[in-house]
Amino acid sequence: MHKTRLVGLAVFCCFVGCLAAAAKPKPASPADAKIPSWAKVSKAQIAEAKKLGVPVAFENASGLKFVLAPAGEFMMGSPDDEPGSYKEEKPQHKVKIRKAFYISIHQTTQGQWRALMGTKPWLGKASTKDDPLNAVTNVCWNDAMAFCAKLGKKDGGSYGLPSEAQWEYACRAGTTTRYCYGDDPEAKKLGQYAWYLDAGWNIESERHTHHVGVKKPNNWGVHDMHGNVWELCADAQHSNFEGAPSDDRPWMKGSVPNKDGALARVLRGGGLRSTDRRTRSASRYSYPQTASSYYVGFRVSCALPAKAK
Numbered sequence: 001m002h003k004t005r006l007v008g009l010a011v012f013c014c015f016v017g018c019l020a021a022a023a024k025p026k027p028a029s030p031a032d033a034k035i036p037s038w039a040k041v042s043k044a045q046i047a048e049a050k051k052l053g054v055p056v057a058f059e060n061a062s063g064l065k066f067v068l069a070p071a072g073e074f075m076m077g078s079p080d081d082e083p084g085s086y087k088e089e090k091p092q093h094k095v096k097i098r099k100a101f102y103i104s105i106h107q108t109t110q111g112q113w114r115a116l117m118g119t120k121p122w123l124g125k126a127s128t129k130d131d132p133l134n135a136v137t138n139v140c141w142n143d144a145m146a147f148c149a150k151l152g153k154k155d156g157g158s159y160g161l162p163s164e165a166q167w168e169y170a171c172r173a174g175t176t177t178r179y180c181y182g183d184d185p186e187a188k189k190l191g192q193y194a195w196y197l198d199a200g201w202n203i204e205s206e207r208h209t210h211h212v213g214v215k216k217p218n219n220w221g222v223h224d225m226h227g228n229v230w231e232l233c234a235d236a237q238h239s240n241f242e243g244a245p246s247d248d249r250p251w252m253k254g255s256v257p258n259k260d261g262a263l264a265r266v267l268r269g270g271g272l273r274s275t276d277r278r279t280r281s282a283s284r285y286s287y288p289q290t291a292s293s294y295y296v297g298f299r300v301s302c303a304l305p306a307k308a309k
Contacts, residue, residue, distance in 0.1 A: 035056060035057060036057050036058075036059065036065075038057075038065060038105075039056065039057035039065075039067055039105075039221055040217055040221035041056050041057060041067055041068070041220065041221050042173075042174075042219055042220055042221075044070050044174070045067060045068050045069075045070055045220060045221075047070075048068060048070035048071070048100055049068050052100060052304065052308045053308060054068065054100075054304060054305070054308050055068075056068050057221075058102075060151070060155055060157060060302075061154055061155040062112055062115065062116055062151060062154060062155075063111075063112060063115075064104050064106075064108070064112060064151070064300060065104065065105045065106065066102035066103060066104050066105065066300075066302055067102065067103060067105055067220055067221050067222065068100055068101075068102055069097070069100060069101050069102070069103050069166070069169060069170045069220065070097075070100050071097050071098060071099055071100045072096075072097050072169075073094060073095065073096050073097065074094075074095060074097070074168075074169050074172060074174075074176075075092050075093070075094055075095075075176065076092065076093055076094075076095045076165055076168055076169075076241070076244075076282075077089045077090055077091065077092040077093060077241050077282050078090065078092060078280070078282035079092050080092075082178060082280075082282070083178070083185055084178075084276075084277040084280065085280075085282065086283070086284075087240060088239055088240050088241075088284055089240075089241070089282045089283065089284060090240055090241060091240075091241055091242070092241075093241055093244060093246065094246065095165045095169070095245075095246060095247060095248065096246060096247045096248070097165070097166070097169055097247075097248045098247050098248055099304065100304060100308075101162075101166060101248075101301055101302065101303055101304060102301060102302035102303075102304070103162060103166070103170040103220075103222060103299065103300075103301050103302075104222075104299045104300045104301070104302075105213070105217065105221055105222050105223055106212040106213050106223055106224065106299065107135040107136075107212050107223075107224050107228060107229055107231065107297050107298065107299045108135065108136050108144075108147070108297060108298055108299060108300060109132060109133055109134060109135060109136060109212055110122065110130065110131060110132050110133075110134050110135070110136045111132025111133060112136070113136040113139070113147065114132065116147060116150055116151065116154070117146075117147060117150065121136075121138040121139055121143070121292070122136065122137050122138040122294070125137075125138050125294055126294060127207050127208055127294040127295075128208050128209070128294050129208040129209070131211070133211040133212065134208065134209045134210060134211060134212070135209040135210070135212050135224070135228050135229045135297045136209075136297050136298075137209055137229060137292075137293065137294050137295065137296060137297050138292045138293065138294060139292055139296075139297070139298070140288075140289065140290050140291055140292045141161075141232050141265045141287075141289045141290070142289065142290065143292070144161055144232050144298040145160070145161065147298075147300075148160045148161065148300055151300065157302050157303075158302060158303035158305075159300050159301070159302050160234060160300070160301055160302075160303075161232055161233055161234040161298060161300070161301065162233055162234065162299070162300075162301035163233060163234050163235055163248055163249060163250040163251075163301075164233040164234075164235040164250070164251065164266045164268065164284070165245070165247070165248040165249075166248050166301055167231065167233050167268045167269075168268065168281060168282065169248070170220065170222055170225070171218065171222070171225040171226075171268070171269065171281050172218075172281050173218040173219040173220040173222065174219055174220075175218075175219065175281070177281070178280045178281065178282075179193065179226060179279075179280060179281060180193065180218035180219070180225055180226065180281060181193060181216070181218065187276035190226065190227075190276050190279065192215060192216050193215050193216050193218075193225075193226050193227075194215060194224070194226035194227030194228070194270070194279050195209075195210045195215065195224070195227045195228040195272045196226070196227040196270060196271070196272065196273075196274050196275070196276060196278075196279050197272075197273055197274060197275050197276070198276070207272070207273075208272075208294070209228055209229055209272060209294070209295075209297070210228055210272070212224055212228070215227075215228075224269075225269055225281075226269055226270060226279040226280075226281075227269065227270050227271060227272060227274065227279050228271060228272055228297075229269075229271050229272065229295055229296055229297035229298075230267040230268070230269060230270060230271040230274070230285060230287070230295055230296045230297070231267065231268050231269045231296075231297060231298050231299055232265055232266070232267060232287070232296065232297070232298040233250070233265065233266040233267070233268055234250040234265075235250045235251045235252065235265065235266045236250075236251065236252050236253075236254075236255030236263045236264065236265065236266075237255055237263070237264040237265055237266050237286040237287070238251060238254060238255055258288060260290070262288060262289040262290050263289050264286045264287060264288055264289065265286075265287055265288075265289050266284055266285070266286070266287075267284065267285040267286070267287045267296060268283070268284055268285075269283070270283055271295040271296070272295060273295055274295075
C-alpha cells in the first residue's frame, strides 16, 4: 500500500513538472524581439522579418541602426515623362531584389567614423563643421569600404556599401514618385525630408553637413535619402542604364577607368548644395573613386545572416 502511494506521488510530480515545463516561455526568436522605439517600420518589413526569422531592426556594436528592406521588385530609374529627369537615369527598367537586406537608417556620422577609424578627415576642410552627429565627409570610396570592412571585423556582420539598385530601392520604399513621399513638382515639402540648396545652404553659417535623422524618414524608416550628403554606392559608374543588371548586384563591368586607372563610382541622393532636381529618388551622379569632398558621404548596408530562412 505504501509502495503504491509512492508510485502515485512520483507520477503526480512528473505530471506537474511537465505542465510547468510546457508553461515556461520559450526564448524569443530574433523575429519575435520587440521592435526598437527608434524603428519606424512598415507592415511589409515586419512581415518579411517574421517570414525570415530575423529582426526587423537592430543596432550594432558601433551604434549604427539598421532596418530590413524586404525582397521584391521595382522600376529603377526615371520614366520619360518625369519632370527634371536626366538621360543617365534611363532607360527605366525592372529590377529584382533577390534577397532582403539591412540598410542603415542614417548616413554614417563623424562620431561613428571617429570611434571606429580613429581619424577626423574633415577637420580644417572647407564647408565642414566638427560635430559627432553630422554626416561624415571628406572620405573617398576606398575609405568607406575600409570602414565597412572594419565594422565586420568588430562584430562579424557582413557590411558594405549598398549597390545602386539597393540604394534606390531603399530610397523609394515602395513608392514610384519623384521623391520618397510623392511627386511634389514644386518641391514644397522637400525641406521636410532633405537638407538641400533651399534648406540650409543659402545661410552662410549653415554651409556644412547637418545632424543625421533630423528630417522626416521615408516609409521604411530611413532618413536623409534626399540631401545632406551625396551617398557612395558600390557600383562603377555608367553613363546610363543600357545593359544594366536586372537584379540587385553591383554593376561593375563596362565602366571606363580614368587616367589614373581608378574607376568612377556612383553617387545617389543629392547633397546640401544640390537643387531639388538633383535630390530626386532617381538622380545619380559620377564621382572619382579616390576623390573626397565636403558634400560626399555614405551609408552602410548589411547582408542577412547565412542562417536566415
